[in-house]
Amino acid sequence: MCNDTGIQLIKDTWQKSTGVRMMRAAGRPKPEADAFNAAVPAETPDLAYYYDGTWEGWLCCVYESYTAKEIPGMIAVETEQGISVETSLFYAKRIVTRTDLAERVRKGIDDKIGKPFLHILERIFCSCISQKEEQMLLFARKGFRYGMQILNLRQDKVVNNVLKGLRDLGREIDKWYGFVRFSDVRGILVAVIGAKNNVLPFIASHFCDRFHNEHFMIYDQNHKMALVYKPGKCCVIPMEDFVISEISDEERKYRVLWKNYYAAIEINPRHNEVCRRTHMPKRYWDFLTEMTEQGDCISNYKGIK
Amino acid sequence: MDVLEKLKILADAAKYDAACTSSGLERKGSGFAMGSSRDFGICHSFAGDGRCISLLKVLLTNCCSFDCVYCVNRYSNQAKRAAFTPRELADLTWQFYRRNYIEGLFLSSAVWKSPDYTSEQMLKVLEILRYEYQFGGYIHVKVIPGTSALLVEKLGTLADRISVNIELPSSGSLEKLAPDKSKEKILLPMKQIQYKIQENRQGRGRFGGIQPVGKQAAKIQGAASSGNRYLLEDKESLNGLRCMEMADPYALKSVDGGQLQKPWKKGQMRFAPAGQSTQMIIGATPENDRQILRLTEGLYHQYQMKRVFYSAYIPVVEDNRLPSRETLPPLWREHRLYQADWLLRFYGFTASELLDEKNPQLHPYLDPKCHWALRHPDVFPVEVNRASFDELLRVPGIGTESAYRILRARKLALLDWDGLKNIGVVLKRARYFLLCKGRSYPFLSHDKNAFLLAMMSPKERALFARQERKWFQPSLFDNFSAETDCNKEGAEPMLTVPALDDAQKEALECVTIPVFS
Numbered sequence: 009m010c011n012d013t014g015i016q017l018i019k020d021t022w023q024k025s026t027g028v029r030m031m032r033a034a035g036r037p038k039p040e041a042d043a044f045n046a047a048v049p050a051e052t053p054d055l056a057y058y059y060d061g062t063w064e065g066w067l068c069c070v071y072e073s074y075t076a077k078e079i080p081g082m083i084a085v086e087t088e089q090g091i092s093v094e095t096s097l098f099y100a101k102r103i104v105t106r107t108d109l110a111e112r113v114r115k116g117i118d119d120k121i122g123k124p125f126l127h128i129l130e131r132i133f134c135s136c137i138s139q140k141e142e143q144m145l146l147f148a149r150k151g152f153r154y155g156m157q158i159l160n161l162r163q164d165k166v167v168n169n170v171l172k173g174l175r176d177l178g179r180e181i182d183k184w185y186g187f188v189r190f191s192d193v194r195g196i197l198v199a200v201i202g203a204k205n206n207v208l209p210f211i212a213s214h215f216c217d218r219f220h221n222e223h224f225m226i227y228d229q230n231h232k233m234a235l236v237y238k239p240g241k242c243c244v245i246p247m248e249d250f251v252i253s254e255i256s257d258e259e260r261k262y263r264v265l266w267k268n269y270y271a272a273i274e275i276n277p278r279h280n281e282v283c284r285r286t287h288m289p290k291r292y293w294d295f296l297t298e299m300t301e302q303g304d305c306i307s308n309y310k311g312i313k
Numbered sequence: 314m315d316v317l318e319k320l321k322i323l324a325d326a327a328k329y330d331a332a333c334t335s336s337g338l339e340r341k342g343s344g345f346a347m348g349s350s351r352d353f354g355i356c357h358s359f360a361g362d363g364r365c366i367s368l369l370k371v372l373l374t375n376c377c378s379f380d381c382v383y384c385v386n387r388y389s390n391q392a393k394r395a396a397f398t399p400r401e402l403a404d405l406t407w408q409f410y411r412r413n414y415i416e417g418l419f420l421s422s423a424v425w426k427s428p429d430y431t432s433e434q435m436l437k438v439l440e441i442l443r444y445e446y447q448f449g450g451y452i453h454v455k456v457i458p459g460t461s462a463l464l465v466e467k468l469g470t471l472a473d474r475i476s477v478n479i480e481l482p483s484s485g486s487l488e489k490l491a492p493d494k495s496k497e498k499i500l501l502p503m504k505q506i507q508y509k510i511q512e513n514r515q516g517r518g519r520f521g522g523i524q525p526v527g528k529q530a531a532k533i534q535g536a537a538s539s540g541n542r543y544l545l546e547d548k549e550s551l552n553g554l555r556c557m558e559m560a561d562p563y564a565l566k567s568v569d570g571g572q573l574q575k576p577w578k579k580g581q582m583r584f585a586p587a588g589q590s591t592q593m594i595i596g597a598t599p600e601n602d603r604q605i606l607r608l609t610e611g612l613y614h615q616y617q618m619k620r621v622f623y624s625a626y627i628p629v630v631e632d633n634r635l636p637s638r639e640t641l642p643p644l645w646r647e648h649r650l651y652q653a654d655w656l657l658r659f660y661g662f663t664a665s666e667l668l669d670e671k672n673p674q675l676h677p678y679l680d681p682k683c684h685w686a687l688r689h690p691d692v693f694p695v696e697v698n699r700a701s702f703d704e705l706l707r708v709p710g711i712g713t714e715s716a717y718r719i720l721r722a723r724k725l726a727l728l729d730w731d732g733l734k735n736i737g738v739v740l741k742r743a744r745y746f747l748l749c750k751g752r753s754y755p756f757l758s759h760d761k762n763a764f765l766l767a768m769m770s771p772k773e774r775a776l777f778a779r780q781e782r783k784w785f786q787p788s789l790f791d792n793f794s795a796e797t798d799c800n801k802e803g804a805e806p807m808l809t810v811p812a813l814d815d816a817q818k819e820a821l822e823c824v825t826i827p828v829f830s
Contacts, residue, residue: 160721163732272324274361283363
């Protein structure tokens with residue numbers, strides 16, 4: 009798929025742009041000087057790929073990039089209204105999703121680079137880094153050339169970018185492990201979250217393990233998705249809208265208890281607003297029982313026994 | 314009194330315990346009705362003081378028969394008293410856990426009637442949770458000094474982490490401020506817990522952490538082979554346990570006397586799998602940082618603590634044996650001690666390296682690592698592409714994570730300054746101590762003031778400018794609007810820094826700038 013001369017150019021341009029010189033493995037022959045002039049994937053910043061926004065679709069973009077020997081300047085999702093971005097600026101190419109090609113690329117990544125690399129790509133696909141698809145394509149190309157060791161090459165801009173995105177995703181997952189707040193609605197636990205990255209697939213295993221005897225649902229209002237679980241079965245499904253409508257007395261009682269606990273545990277002479285916001289940014293506050301005032305605040309408390 | 318009222322009083326009384334961590338133990342939830350434990354620890358919320366809320370941290374009761382001077386719960390203090398029944402507390406934990414408010418329970422207590430009576434009540438809570446509800450979440454339990462060994466062992470089999478507070482950094486202070494507690498009463502259960510953890514690990518056929526070596530290993534081996542539950546040879550520390558006849562601590566009796574189902578299989582029972590920790594109060598007594606750090610180091614090495622927590626003393630009661638009520642909590646000192654603690658645990662420093670008799674206090678404006686580096690110019694510079702892991706760890710601006718990344722990255726390509734930046738090294742500090750491909754940082758300033766500024770964080774600089782401008786050269790602040798910074802962050806009147814003593818002033822003035830051509 010990717011011949012040696014092509015690789016050499018990637019290597020060359022990379023060296024120019026980052027100043028990093030790859031160390032050659034001992035005993036490997038030096039490439040001939042005229043090899044640089046042979047057919048190479050063109051840096052084509054005015055070319056845009058449009059795909060359907062699925063993981064398979066992105067894999068097909070990788071396939072197209074290798075077969076056509078080009079690196080598009082933009083990869084965007086084609087919406088139902090048609091191509092939404094500035095079509096006039098780019099020479100557009102629509103990528104048709106074909107499962108056989110996607111499977112071939114997936115298998116290629118798995119065989120030639122390794123399973124961990126594939127997992128990383130899958131994770132980043134759920135993250136919200138800017139220019140996700142382009143960055144992933146460049147990252148995958150580097151992966152094909154240098155193998156798993158590319159993950160250690162943080163000097164490189166693309167690798168660093170992608171790994172940073174991966175880290176941010178991991179951090180948000182960790183935050184949501186803690187910040188999901190369930191309410192008991194007739195024996196079923198329901199929670200609403202609003203995540204930047206698409207975290208539901210990643211927090212699923214943790215919650216399914218922890219509450220394996222419960223029925224529960226976690227609704228992500230930003231991605232319009234819900235994680236639904238009943239003992240032994242778990243799935244992530246699209247969901248248009250969801251609001252917790254009824255709150256029982258029992259549920260209200262524990263909310264009030266929790267709010268009061270939260271207020272009591274603070275050491276007042278050590279109050280530190282900046283520190284709290286650093287660890288618990290304000291975008292999470294809407295989903296936290298102890299930080300929301302409306303409805304069942306402490307003043308509404310009427311004799312809890 | 315209803316549960317809400319009790320929760321308010323008992324959470325309020327428990328808040329001075331610093332530890333609220335739930336890390337160090339990975340356990341699947343499948344063996345339990347509900348609950349699991351993650352080794353990275355999960356923070357469920359952050360209180361207004363910025364501290365993590367991970368566990369439901371309450372006292373079982375604040376009715377106390379001790380009279381520790383520094384404590385808000387001492388019997389001579391006028392305060393509202395309350396006590397949970399074991400059932401109430403277990404239910405509360407269960408319901409909070411179910412709603413994902415908490416990661417588990419942190420159970421402590423004042424001394425009600427006697428240490429043994431209180432421990433029995435605490436044990437009941439744990440039994441209801443573990444046996445009856447089959448609760449798999451994290452449980453941290455505090456041992457009250459003076460509790461009998463059997464009860465400590467029972468608590469340890471049900472809890473994940475168990476801790477005994479050392480309270481004050483010296484036995485003299487302890488005698489003065491906590492007349493009912495003594496060094497022996499505190500250290501004895503610590504030693505017992507440590508041996509029990511080791512024995513339990515060996516019994517399960519694997520060592521999760523540090524393997525005991527030499528004399529210690531022989532002792533444990535001997536104890537295990539002779540069937541002794543405790544290491545009876547150790548006369549000094551385990552004097553009280555010598556002749557004690559041990560009942561089977563694993564015999565399960567419920568609170569009502571009925572037989573209960575064990576949540577784990579035989580042989581899988583773990584004793585305090587997340588280890589033990591301790592806590593001491595800083596600033597209530599005159600010990601210096603050197604003594605505290607040496608004590609900490611001893612606790613890590615001899616008692617195999619997972620963590621030692623420091624708690625800045627907050628004056629809650631008036632007493633002539635204590636600092637006055639107006640004294641601000643020494644938060645800055647606490648922060649420095651934690652920094653030094655990290656250096657002990659993760660960076661391979663020893664207490665004697667960080668502080669010696671000439672410098673008994675940690676520097677208020679330079680973090681302990683920077684301060685060490687300034688006193689050891691002979692070690693630097695180090696070449697990034699060749700230095701060993703240990704050498705890299707000692708460079709200010711390089712942490713454990715970036716040191717690992719450097720090791721991995723330089724296998725693939727030579728590192729340069731831009732690459733270091735991408736890796737996450739704090740070049741502002743590290744550039745003075747590193748060489749890249751044999752060269753020092755381009756256009757590195759030889760100015761002493763610039764160098765000192767680079768060593769300080771913005772907060773440290775602001776404090777420095779506010780407090781020490783009388784004796785330091787004003788040129789330091791020409792390009793630096795410390796005053797405005799202070800005003801902007803005016804919300805921190807709490808942060809008081811001890812004035813520099815002569816040794817520290819001298820250290821700042823004689824700084825040798827490690828600039829290398």
